[in-house]
Amino acid sequence: MVSFAAYRAAATFAAATLAGLFACVGASAPAAAQGAVKSKFGDWEMRCETPPGASREQCALIQSIQAEDKPNVSLVIIVLKTADGKSRLLRVVTQLGVLLPAGLGLKIDQVDVGRAGFVRCLATGCVAEVVMEDKLIDQLGAGKNATFNVFNTPEEGVGIPLALAGFKEGFAKLP
Numbered sequence: 001m002v003s004f005a006a007y008r009a010a011a012t013f014a015a016a017t018l019a020g021l022f023a024c025v026g027a028s029a030p031a032a033a034q035g036a037v038k039s040k041f042g043d044w045e046m047r048c049e050t051p052p053g054a055s056r057e058q059c060a061l062i063q064s065i066q067a068e069d070k071p072n073v074s075l076v077i078i079v080l081k082t083a084d085g086k087s088r089l090l091r092v093v094t095q096l097g098v099l100l101p102a103g104l105g106l107k108i109d110q111v112d113v114g115r116a117g118f119v120r121c122l123a124t125g126c127v128a129e130v131v132m133e134d135k136l137i138d139q140l141g142a143g144k145n146a147t148f149n150v151f152n153t154p155e156e157g158v159g160i161p162l163a164l165a166g167f168k169e170g171f172a173k174l175p
Helices: 007-017 134-142 167-173
Strands: 036-041 044-049 058-066 074-081 088-094 104-108 111-116 118-122 125-131 145-151 157-163
Touching (some): 036 167, 044 167, 058 167, 074 145, 074 167, 111 125, 111 134
Antiparallel strands (some): 036 044, 044 058, 145 157
């Protein structure tokens, strides 16, 4: 999907400073993101909160989606800038039980962007996370629709559509 070169340092920093920004997906229920909704951009919400020990508010663009034909498959898409402003992260949280080696696939307007591996699973869901490079940000900003693909078995992939309306405007407003 994107370069993982700066992933570890950025992910560690982001996880430490943004741990409370969202609640993960439950096994069969859509996620309830935490933080106050500051504004809406199309289908995206900008949610903000001040994590414990942080000197300023942290914000993220968030969208919760569910597979149309499989109500037990849902995702929370989180886009944020790290507190130091040096990295932009795309974090996707899905329910437990996904096939981890298959990773998370992404298509934007039917063009295959690539796959990202899951980096960890918590009691409430599994997380895929990548550092977003300019090319991916531009693709998301110019696109109309994206499809995230998760696998429950090697043969059973589930494509979950994501509306990109408002992404470009919302991303530009992220502090």
